[in-house]
Amino acid sequence: MTAAVSCTGLTYAFGDTKAVDGLELTVEEGEVFGLLGPNGAGKTTAIRCITTLLPVPAGMIRVFGRDTAGDPMAVRRLLGYVPQQLSADANLTGRENVTLFARVFDVARKERAERVGQALAAVDLTDAADRLAGTYSGGMVRRLELAQALVSAPRLLILDEPTIGLDPIARTGVWEHINAVREATGMTVLVTTHYMDEADQYCDRVGLMHRGRVRALGTPDELRRGLAEKRGTDTVPTLEDVFRDVAGSGLEDEGGDFRDVRSTRRTANRVG
Numbered sequence: 001m002t003a004a005v006s007c008t009g010l011t012y013a014f015g016d017t018k019a020v021d022g023l024e025l026t027v028e029e030g031e032v033f034g035l036l037g038p039n040g041a042g043k044t045t046a047i048r049c050i051t052t053l054l055p056v057p058a059g060m061i062r063v064f065g066r067d068t069a070g071d072p073m074a075v076r077r078l079l080g081y082v083p084q085q086l087s088a089d090a091n092l093t094g095r096e097n098v099t100l101f102a103r104v105f106d107v108a109r110k111e112r113a114e115r116v117g118q119a120l121a122a123v124d125l126t127d128a129a130d131r132l133a134g135t136y137s138g139g140m141v142r143r144l145e146l147a148q149a150l151v152s153a154p155r156l157l158i159l160d161e162p163t164i165g166l167d168p169i170a171r172t173g174v175w176e177h178i179n180a181v182r183e184a185t186g187m188t189v190l191v192t193t194h195y196m197d198e199a200d201q202y203c204d205r206v207g208l209m210h211r212g213r214v215r216a217l218g219t220p221d222e223l224r225r226g227l228a229e230k231r232g233t234d235t236v237p238t239l240e241d242v243f244r245d246v247a248g249s250g251l252e253d254e255g256g257d258f259r260d261v262r263s264t265r266r267t268a269n270r271v272g
Ligand SMILES: Nc1ncnc2c1ncn2[C@@H]1O[C@H](COP(=O)(O)OP(=O)(O)OP(=O)(O)O)[C@@H](O)[C@H]1O
Pocket: 014, 017, 018, 019, 020, 037, 038, 039, 040, 041, 042, 043, 044, 045, 046, 263
């Protein structure tokens, strides 16, 4: 079976900063794959390369077998992307926002209204569809952005920190909607998150990223059991313990942490 995403030797630098440094990553079709790591690990840069928003200066990325450098348009047609930055317009209604994306993604005119309605229904926004997005709560904005990404019926949905800054109920709501669509369509999901508990609960496999590379890979259970064996204890460690073990003291040195507030603040601004 062709992998949904395969990155080989992916490297991307901003000046002297190597944001992604020889990344090897495979996301299998149909799975929910979590890319985890502290601020600055290189998650967003890797995702921007996969979505073709950034060029690939070194290495190779394939999305369902298509080379992102050779055929970026074919790759874009397969993707839905929810970026960290706000992608909904507060001055449009929910329906108008999703319709805009349907036009951008070239959803056939005859099908457009129906597909927009389906995408809004999939995230439980039918009743609020004709209200201005500026009146939505943070959780509703995130679900609207999800609908925008889903309207083109992507085979691969990429989400960059989809739940950051949301309260626990809104976070659960976002995940429930992602999972319902995935079950109905078989869509593959690649998600970045700071929240280890979420990754544990919702991701089939996770890659722990630090300083531009994936340093540990497996199901959350495999990673936790691996550390318990290494330590020779019966106490089951958390994914955060696993990450600390993989990243060593480097985390504290760089001031990065999973609960770093920078991203939280950024998201709080974006929905405010
Ligand atoms: N546009 C840019 N110009 C210069 N440096 C950048 C730029 N974008 C990212 N970087 C740097 O590249 C490195 C990786 O950043 P990236 O945003 O990919 O990490 P991340 O894991 O997604 O972190 P976060 O959770 O904060 O988004 C960091 O050192 C960051 O400062």
